[in-house]
Structures are given as C-alpha cells and as structure tokens.
Amino acid sequence: MYHKTLSYRVFTVFNTIGLLLLSLACIIPLVHVLAVSFSAKSAADANLVNLWPVQFTLEAYKKTIDNPIFLHSLWVSVKRTVLGTSLTLLLAFMAAYPLAKENSDFKGRTIYSWIFVFAMVFNGGLVPFYMVIQKLHLMGSFWALVLPGAVNIYLTILMMNFFRGIPKELQEAAMIDGAGHFRTLFRIFLPVSMPAIATLGLFSIVFHWNSWFDGLLYTNSSDQYPLATFLQTVIIQRDLTSMSLDPASMALISQKTVNAAQIFIGALPVLLVYPFLQKFFVKGLVLGSVKE
Amino acid sequence: MTHLKKYWPLHLMVLPSLLFLIAFSYLPMAGIVMAFQDFKPRLGISGSKWVGLDNFRFLFEREDSMQVIWNTVVIAVLKLFFNLVAPFTFAIFLNEVRKDLFKRFVQTLVYLPHFLSWVILGGILLNVLSTDGGFINRILESIGIGPIFFLGDGNWFRVTVIVSDVWKEFGYGAIVFLAALANINPALYEAAEVDGASRWKQTLHITIPSIMPITIVVGTLALGNVLNAGFDQIFNLYNGLVYEKGDILDTFVYRIGILGGNMGFATAIGLFKSVISMVLIFVSYRIAYKWANYRIF
Structure with missing residues (x-):
C-alpha cells in the first residue's frame, strides 16, 4: 500500500x-x-493591527449605522435582491419548461433556444445598453437595478437541465389525467424542483447583492445607490461626500476603521448564505453540463 | 393553426423572458449602428452623421487604443493560463488528502473568495496592499523587502491583478477537476498497486491522463475570454498611475464613452470586442463538442 x-x-x-x-x-x-x-x-x-483587534471598540460600526445614506443603500440592496431574485426565478422557471422539451416535441424550441444562446454570446456593448436604459426612461429609477438583469440565461439553462432530469413518466401521467402544461409546471414540476430553485435562488441573491456597476451607471445621486455601489464610491473612489461626517467626529474615528466596518457589513450577507450555497453549488455546476 | 392551439401554453411560458431579452439584449444590439456614426446624443441616431468605418480606423491608429488592446490580451491570456494550471494542480494535491474533515475545511475556505464581489475584495486589497503601512508591505518589510507599489507601478499592477484573480478563483475552478478526480475508476489504482507502481507513478500515469479530457474542455471554453480581462477587478483596483499598463478595453470604453461622451468610438470598440469574443466562443464550443462531446444547451 x-x-x-x-x-x-x-x-x-x-x-x-x-x-x-x-x-x-x-x-x-x-x-x-x-x-x-x-x-x-x-x-x-499607526498600523498596529494584524489579525486581532487592538483596543477593541464598536465605534466604527456605530458610526456606520448612524449614517442615513448607508442605511438607505442597505435598504435599496435588500429591495433589489428580493425583487430581482423573485423575478429571475419566476422567469427562469417558466422559460425552462418549454426549453427542456425536445426539438421534435415542440417546434418552436429551436428558434427560442437560438434567441437565448445568441443573447448569451453576443451583446451590443456598454454604450448602446446605456442608451436603451435612457430611452426606456429607466435612468434614475429603482427598476433599472431589477429589470435589465431579470432574465439570467445561465440560470435558465441550469433550470432547463434540471427539468430534463425529471422522469418523462411523471409528466405523461399528469397529461393523461388531463392537466395542461401550466398545471403540470406548477403542480407537478414545482414541488420536485425545490432543491434546484433554492440553488438558483442563492446564486441570484449573491449576484444581485454584489452588483455595483448598474447602480453607478443608472442612478443619478448617492441616495439611490445600492450598498455595493455606495461602498464602491466611498471605499474605492474615496468620495467622502456621502459619509455625512462632521469634522469633530472625523477626528474621533479613523476612516480606516469605518471603511473596514463597511467592507465587512457589505460582505456579511454573502458570508451568511455561503454555507447553504456551498451545499448546493457543486450540484449546480454538475447540472450545468450535459455529457452525452 | 392546430400547432398554435396545442402549443400556446408553451409559447406563453417563454414570452415574458423573450420580452425582457428583446428589451435588454436585442434592442441594444440595434444601437450598434452608432459605431458607424459620429454620434451626438442631442441629434440621435437618425440625425447623427454617418462616418463609415472611421471609428474602427481610429481604433487601430490611435496609440492609446492599441496599447489598451495589447494590455487586455496580455492580462486576459495570463489569467486564462494560470486559472487553468492553478486549480488543476490544487485539485490533484487536495485529492491526496484522506481525512474528509480536513478536506471539507480546505474547500470551505478556498471557495469563499469567489463569492465576494470585486468591490469588497478591491476595498480589502487597497487596504492590505497599501504602501502606507499595509498588511502585506509590513510583512515584506519585516523580511527586508519593499515597500512594493503593487497598485501604483504598471508592471506590479499587472502582477497584482493576475495573482489576485487566481487567488479569488482557483478554489472555485478546482470543483470541476475534483469531480473528475472522484470519478476515476478505483480499479485502475488497484491494478497499478498490484504492479508495484508508486503513488507518484500512479499520479503520472492514471490521475493526470484521466482528468486531461475535462482540462482540455475547460481550457477550450475559456478561449472566449481572450478579450475579457475582468472589468470589475481592474475598475476597482486601477488609478491614473497605471493606465498605461493596466487599462483594458472595458474600462477604456467606460471612460471614453460614458464619461468622455465619445459614444460612436466607444460603441465601435465594444463591437470589436463583442464580435471577436463571439467568434472565439463559437469556435471553442465547436472544438469542445467535436473532441469531448461537450454540449451546453
């Protein structure tokens, strides 16, 4: 041995x-x-901190929580994550059903799948996209954070591959009992798809929570920013106008410690869903590739 | 007609997604015509002057845009290479661990950075890489090196970008290799054992050849990213000091088009990138399908 x-x-x-x-x-x-x-x-x-707090204090967190702009951006993030994830899941769940059919069973499938695939491999680029958002009057609207990313093609494909793994007999039995496609989807497929929906939901939550560039592009002022965009402007661009600090409190706490607190709060939701995500994502990745 | 009668629910199910795709994927594609115009927002697409391929000629004549294309390819190709080699190597080493608890512990920690955004990681990196007493430079100084201007020197910036990207992704990228390793038929190892092959010989002649097919697939499919040097990462790490070596197509488009208002030129650069990427994706999927029977849709 x-x-x-x-x-x-x-x-x-x-x-x-x-x-x-x-x-x-x-x-x-x-x-x-x-x-x-x-x-x-x-x-x-003084750069004395390594991996353990020195002179432990919650001052930085207090300061962060006291900032109304921070709190509002947190609320925007929660809203976009909940609404965006729900919409993405609903759209992917519905579209995956016809896409999971064989080309011979559903004549429209060929063209639909090409529409999806082409949108995945080609895009108009940043500037035309920006113009479309403007033309649709979404500029400065909360919905600019939710609607453009509502169809997640990658997650739709994962869902489709999951549906393909559901035994055909289950569906045929429902059809024989007189159930239509919608009934089959919501009464038969929905209950057995819960693990897949949970996986996609977690991916979508992380995606929405982490999105920052759309907030920078499509909102007009810092009071519309989601948290990720707020963090980007404060920590990366060092734009301190939205920190709402008066000089006196500025002296009391270090920007270093406040930044660190904000970074950690921004990462926290991902850290919280991560254990659940880890349980599922290996399966999710396997779902993604069909070997025939 | 009978087709529609029988299949209308199926069409109805795709319809919502289809409308979203038309609005947010296909409508922007129509905006590509701006690439052939000297586009002025107040004149609109119908009023702006047509300039033929001028914008594309600029792209190849301007020194800054050629430099940007070169930066993009250098950074992206190095990332593709190391993001294949690092997970591959890591997976083989992790596969030798026999204690499940330790294995899971390692996996939990190395997968984590993949799920954090570049805003968070950028904030962390700005902090720990700072030359003003940042954590990493403090460690380097204690062993007599540095300080190193990781984010202020062009060459170090490229190194930082590639190393931090590999650091973020190697764990997650290893999942597919670990799955392949778990699928190797144990009988192969048993036979080698009987023949007296050492573990090193087994690795060389069983393990590595067994995961070669999936490695080729992963490597081929990554080809579509040759012009994707990672907008989120670069945007959150770069600054004026490193534009010369660190500016890439996507960040260039943002600065030229959205901030600079030169929309026709920026659209042309975006189109250049999209078309090349699409061709590469189709070619790589063709190859992966032909050689390894890999199919995604």
Missing part, C-alpha cells in the same frame, strides 16, 4: 501544511479587515 511508505508519509505532512497555508491565505485578508474594524482609530492609523 503506497500510503504506508515513508516517502508518502513525508509527502502527506508537507501536503497538509501546504494546503493549510493556502486555505488560510484565502481568508487572512478578510480577517485582517475584520480586526481593523473592531480596533481603535489610533491603533489602526
């Missing part, structure tokens, strides 16, 4: 240490930022 040889045992030790260091490297930056967010301004400014 190879794993009892000395050389393989030595390998195992080094392999374990190597993988341990590698996986820690994936979260150490996040841990550092978390430590900074809980540290006092003086310690953060």
Whole structure:
C-alpha cells in the first residue's frame, strides 16, 4: 500500500501544511479587515493591527449605522435582491419548461433556444445598453437595478437541465389525467424542483447583492445607490461626500476603521448564505453540463 | 393553426423572458449602428452623421487604443493560463488528502473568495496592499523587502491583478477537476498497486491522463475570454498611475464613452470586442463538442 511508505508519509505532512497555508491565505485578508474594524482609530492609523483587534471598540460600526445614506443603500440592496431574485426565478422557471422539451416535441424550441444562446454570446456593448436604459426612461429609477438583469440565461439553462432530469413518466401521467402544461409546471414540476430553485435562488441573491456597476451607471445621486455601489464610491473612489461626517467626529474615528466596518457589513450577507450555497453549488455546476 | 392551439401554453411560458431579452439584449444590439456614426446624443441616431468605418480606423491608429488592446490580451491570456494550471494542480494535491474533515475545511475556505464581489475584495486589497503601512508591505518589510507599489507601478499592477484573480478563483475552478478526480475508476489504482507502481507513478500515469479530457474542455471554453480581462477587478483596483499598463478595453470604453461622451468610438470598440469574443466562443464550443462531446444547451 503506497500510503504506508515513508516517502508518502513525508509527502502527506508537507501536503497538509501546504494546503493549510493556502486555505488560510484565502481568508487572512478578510480577517485582517475584520480586526481593523473592531480596533481603535489610533491603533489602526499607526498600523498596529494584524489579525486581532487592538483596543477593541464598536465605534466604527456605530458610526456606520448612524449614517442615513448607508442605511438607505442597505435598504435599496435588500429591495433589489428580493425583487430581482423573485423575478429571475419566476422567469427562469417558466422559460425552462418549454426549453427542456425536445426539438421534435415542440417546434418552436429551436428558434427560442437560438434567441437565448445568441443573447448569451453576443451583446451590443456598454454604450448602446446605456442608451436603451435612457430611452426606456429607466435612468434614475429603482427598476433599472431589477429589470435589465431579470432574465439570467445561465440560470435558465441550469433550470432547463434540471427539468430534463425529471422522469418523462411523471409528466405523461399528469397529461393523461388531463392537466395542461401550466398545471403540470406548477403542480407537478414545482414541488420536485425545490432543491434546484433554492440553488438558483442563492446564486441570484449573491449576484444581485454584489452588483455595483448598474447602480453607478443608472442612478443619478448617492441616495439611490445600492450598498455595493455606495461602498464602491466611498471605499474605492474615496468620495467622502456621502459619509455625512462632521469634522469633530472625523477626528474621533479613523476612516480606516469605518471603511473596514463597511467592507465587512457589505460582505456579511454573502458570508451568511455561503454555507447553504456551498451545499448546493457543486450540484449546480454538475447540472450545468450535459455529457452525452 | 392546430400547432398554435396545442402549443400556446408553451409559447406563453417563454414570452415574458423573450420580452425582457428583446428589451435588454436585442434592442441594444440595434444601437450598434452608432459605431458607424459620429454620434451626438442631442441629434440621435437618425440625425447623427454617418462616418463609415472611421471609428474602427481610429481604433487601430490611435496609440492609446492599441496599447489598451495589447494590455487586455496580455492580462486576459495570463489569467486564462494560470486559472487553468492553478486549480488543476490544487485539485490533484487536495485529492491526496484522506481525512474528509480536513478536506471539507480546505474547500470551505478556498471557495469563499469567489463569492465576494470585486468591490469588497478591491476595498480589502487597497487596504492590505497599501504602501502606507499595509498588511502585506509590513510583512515584506519585516523580511527586508519593499515597500512594493503593487497598485501604483504598471508592471506590479499587472502582477497584482493576475495573482489576485487566481487567488479569488482557483478554489472555485478546482470543483470541476475534483469531480473528475472522484470519478476515476478505483480499479485502475488497484491494478497499478498490484504492479508495484508508486503513488507518484500512479499520479503520472492514471490521475493526470484521466482528468486531461475535462482540462482540455475547460481550457477550450475559456478561449472566449481572450478579450475579457475582468472589468470589475481592474475598475476597482486601477488609478491614473497605471493606465498605461493596466487599462483594458472595458474600462477604456467606460471612460471614453460614458464619461468622455465619445459614444460612436466607444460603441465601435465594444463591437470589436463583442464580435471577436463571439467568434472565439463559437469556435471553442465547436472544438469542445467535436473532441469531448461537450454540449451546453
């Protein structure tokens, strides 16, 4: 047996240490930022914080929560995530049913699938897209964050592949009992598709929560920003106008610690759904590819 | 007519998605005509002057846009290469771990960065890579190196962009290889064991050949991204100091078209990118289908 040889045992030790260091490297930056967010301004400014808070304080979080613009952007993000995910799921669920049919069973499928595929591999580019948003009078509207991304072709394909795995007999039985396509979809397919819907829902939640560029492009002022866009302007572009800090409180807390707190709050929902996501996404990826 | 009678529910189910696709995918495609105009927003598409292929000629004559195309290809190709090699190697090493608990622990940590957005990761990187006492530069200084201007020097910027992208994606990218490794027939290893092959020999002659097909598929399908250097990442990390080496097509389009108002030229650059990417995608899927029988739709 190879794993009892000395050389393989030595390998195992080094392999374990190597993988341990590698996986820690994936979260150490996040841990550092978390430590900074809980540290006092003086310690953060003097670069004394490593992986553990120095002079523990919640000051940065208090300051963050006190900022009305931050709170409002949080609300915009929650709204867009809930509405966007619901719409994406409904559209993907309905469109996947006819797309899951064989070309010979449903004549329209060929053309529809080409329409979907072409939209996936080709796009008009940023400027024409921007013009369309303008022409549809979505500029400055909350719906500009929800409607353009409502059809997620990738998730529709995942759903379609899941439907293809549902036994044909189930559907035939429903048809024989006189159920139409809609009845079959919502009464027969819906209950058995719950795991797939949960997977797609989690992907969609992460997608919406993380989207920031649309907020930057299609909203007119910082009070319409979703959280991701707010963070982008404050932390990346260092635009402090939306921080609503008076000079006195500016001196009290460090921008470093507040930024760290905001980064962590922005990442928190993803960290929270991540364990559930991890359970599903391996399956989701497998769903995505059909080998025939 | 009988077709419609029988199939109307199926058409109705696709209809909502279809309307959204028309509005937000196909309508913008019509806007591509701007690429052939000296487009002025106040004149609109019907009123703006037609300039033929002038915008495309600019693209290849202007020094800055040629530099941007070169930057895009360099960054994207290096990312494609390392985002194939790193997950492949990592998966093989992780596959040697026999303790399930440790394996799951490693997987949980390395998949995580994939799900965080570049705004979050950009914020973290700006913080830890700062030359003003950032975490990484502090570590480097303690061993006598640096400080390194990771985000302020063009060459270091490219390195930072590629390394941080691999750091974000290698774990997630390994999933498909891990699945392939789990599917290798154990009988192959048993036979090799009987023949006295060492684990290294087994890796060389069983493990690696077994996951080669999927590696080729993944590598081929990635070809469509040769002009995708990663807008989200670059946009959240770059600054005026590194435009020369770090500016890519997508960020260039944003600055020229949306911020600069030169919409015809920006549309032409976008069209150039879309057409090349589409051709590459079709070719790569053709190859993947022919060689590995891979089909997505």
